[in-house]
């Protein structure tokens with residue numbers, strides 16, 4: 001894991017964060033000189049939905065969950081993030097409040113980039129600005145896809161979608177050629193926007209298809225292409 005507290009590591013880490021992808025050396029130097037390292041214990045809240053925010057976070061170590069409470073009072077997980085992703089930029093754009101809660105799912109290390117410095121970097125370096133816009137566009141595309149899946153797919157299709165998303169974003173542990181998702185049925189339900197009971201039934205159906213294997217708090221993806229076929233209703 002990168003130690004963002006150590007100055008020499010900082011620029012190398014920043015160059016891997018999508019916000020600074022392809023950015024000039026000078027932009028990385030400026031960013032490295034203004035970010036502030038901050039660590040969080042497992043289970044601690046980095047910020048809550050509705051709070052005023054004055055910094056974005058560059059994730060250097062650990063796993064972070066972004067979630068919202070929906071109108072029915074249920075938690076909806078928006079994303080599970082791992083290094084070198086960044087988050088918390090929306091509250092800095094247009095002075096809005098935090099759109100979601102960020103929770104540390106392990107010990108977490110971050111670099112914080114405060115509003116004034118963020119704005120200075122966006123103004124001075126078009127690459128950083130374009131990277132931000134690209135991230136927001138990708139997120140919008142992802143939300144459009146998810147809205148389609150959640151509206152039109154049955155429970156196995158929804159759960160297949162969630163497992164594929166975790167698989168593609170790398171939030172899995174690789175065990176040889178297999179990918180292991182270490183989440184509870186409730187965690188998966190919060191991602192799929194459905195109930196725990198529905199997820200349990202859907203996982204059984206996917207297991208019978210031979211595309212996954214389940215153990216307590218663990219789902220092994222045996223056949224990602226097969227999951228894709230379930231998602232598209234051709235299996």
Ligand code: CMP
Nearest residue numbers: 066078079087088089090091098099100
């Ligand atoms: P902000 O609103 O400051 O705080 C919550 C953060 O969650 C937000 O900035 C984004 O960085 C991130 N976020 C909000 N919605 C989504 C989403 N649908 N997918 C991934 N990340 C999100």
